[in-house]
Amino acid sequence: MRHVQRRARRARAALAVVLTWAGLLTGAAGCTAGGPIEGAFGPPGRGDVIRVAPADGRKDVRPDSKLRVRVPEGRLESVEVVASQDARESPVPGRISADGLTWKPDDDRLALAAKYTVDAVAVDGEGRRSARHTTFTTYVPEERFIGYVAPEDRSTVGTGMIVSLEFNRKITHRAAVERAVRVTARPAVEIRPHWFGDSRLDFRPERYWKPGTKVTVDLNLRDVEGAPGVYGLQHRTFTFTVGRSQVSVVDAAAHTLRVRRDGELLTTVPITAGAKKTPTYNGKMVITEMLEVTRMNSRTVGFGGEYDIPDVPHAIRLTSSGTFLHGNYWADPDVFGSSNVSHGCIGLRDVKGGGADTPAGWFFDRSLIGDVVEVVHSKDKKVAPDNGLGGWNMNWKKWKAGGAVKQR
Numbered sequence: 001m002r003h004v005q006r007r008a009r010r011a012r013a014a015l016a017v018v019l020t021w022a023g024l025l026t027g028a029a030g031c032t033a034g035g036p037i038e039g040a041f042g043p044p045g046r047g048d049v050i051r052v053a054p055a056d057g058r059k060d061v062r063p064d065s066k067l068r069v070r071v072p073e074g075r076l077e078s079v080e081v082v083a084s085q086d087a088r089e090s091p092v093p094g095r096i097s098a099d100g101l102t103w104k105p106d107d108d109r110l111a112l113a114a115k116y117t118v119d120a121v122a123v124d125g126e127g128r129r130s131a132r133h134t135t136f137t138t139y140v141p142e143e144r145f146i147g148y149v150a151p152e153d154r155s156t157v158g159t160g161m162i163v164s165l166e167f168n169r170k171i172t173h174r175a176a177v178e179r180a181v182r183v184t185a186r187p188a189v190e191i192r193p194h195w196f197g198d199s200r201l202d203f204r205p206e207r208y209w210k211p212g213t214k215v216t217v218d219l220n221l222r223d224v225e226g227a228p229g230v231y232g233l234q235h236r237t238f239t240f241t242v243g244r245s246q247v248s249v250v251d252a253a254a255h256t257l258r259v260r261r262d263g264e265l266l267t268t269v270p271i272t273a274g275a276k277k278t279p280t281y282n283g284k285m286v287i288t289e290m291l292e293v294t295r296m297n298s299r300t301v302g303f304g305g306e307y308d309i310p311d312v313p314h315a316i317r318l319t320s321s322g323t324f325l326h327g328n329y330w331a332d333p334d335v336f337g338s339s340n341v342s343h344g345c346i347g348l349r350d351v352k353g354g355g356a357d358t359p360a361g362w363f364f365d366r367s368l369i370g371d372v373v374e375v376v377h378s379k380d381k382k383v384a385p386d387n388g389l390g391g392w393n394m395n396w397k398k399w400k401a402g403g404a405v406k407q408r
């Protein structure tokens with residue numbers, strides 16, 4: 001699915017990685033997912049009126065490539081472009097042409113070793129709005145590797161946040177790289193690493209962080225050999241703060257979402273979860289991305305043409321494979337709290353355009369990147385630990401065993 005926003009809060013991204021989320025992890029359930037796009041300006045599919053170059057999911061884009069956002073008719077309403085390097089996000093200034101058909105940056109040269117995120121909203125000749133969310137990553141010089149980190153530097157996150165590094169190259173000297181990354185907390189708590197494959201390294205404590213914890217991540221990767229002849233480039237420090245505790249439980253059988261803040265029940269919200277043939281994953285999931293409006297297309301997750309909704313409001317990503325908790329304005333209001341009808345996502349009642357006083361708007365406005373949403377009593381398996389920030393579904397003994405440096 002292509003995700004597009006008017007305004008987004010990101011973990012970055014939701015694992016701010018040089019490899020795209022779609023390429024990061026595999027998994028089946030959910031309403032959305034990424035996929036390869038053909039052509040310089042994105043897919044020619046029905047409803048895709050906004051064209052972005054370089055194409056969504058492109059890797060190793062050269063710095064002299066032209067970044068452009070275009071529509072064949074109507075006008076671009078807004079375009080936001082962000083370049084992410086070393087967990088720091090920098091807006092890319094640019095302007096929409098006088099005829100409203102094209103956006104281009106003020107500086108045509110792209111940054112090296114950066115992940116670019118493009119969010120655009122357009123209006124066609126009949127006043128209908130559509131949105132597009134794409135990403136691409138630029139070229140990293142040969143013989144060097146870098147790690148893209150989540151969460152963002154100086155961010156405030158929920159108590160379930162997992163520190164995650166995605167490397168742009170395969171790491172074969174895991175122990176050397178692991179020793180070069182130091183994650184500490186104040187107040188102090190034991191934090192241990194776990195490798196998922198050869199390009200992702202996550203860190204977490206045994207239990208959720210305590211509210212108010214200050215976490216520091218030191219990347220001392222410069223000149224560390226991560227693979228034969230491939231050396232690290234980074235030497236920097238970033239921090240984040242753990243905010244209040246909010247853990248929400250989705251009971252798929254009872255069709256409810258119970259929201260607890262610092263242990264106290266705030267409210268119980270009626271929901272609809274995955275239908276019998278497309279159930280929602282069970283298990284603990286962590287919010288990694290929040291989009292006020294996004295497009296959801298069933299074809300991008302292997303379904304047929306069941307749905308293609310260009311303006312899904314209040315979309316909260318829970319897994320990289322495409323599980324979202326989102327507003328739903330198209331279903332019969334009677335399904336919320338009584339039946340499960342979705343393709344794997346969790347739906348909350350909403351109105352077209354997104355309402356602040358709806359259940360979906362209420363939950364969106366009270367959520368943070370890093371908050372935990374746990375699903376119980378669904379007819380599906382438990383979400384995989386590497387699907388999004390699903391590491392809380394792995395017990396502590398097994399988590400510790402996934403480090404390359406053996407510790408007592």
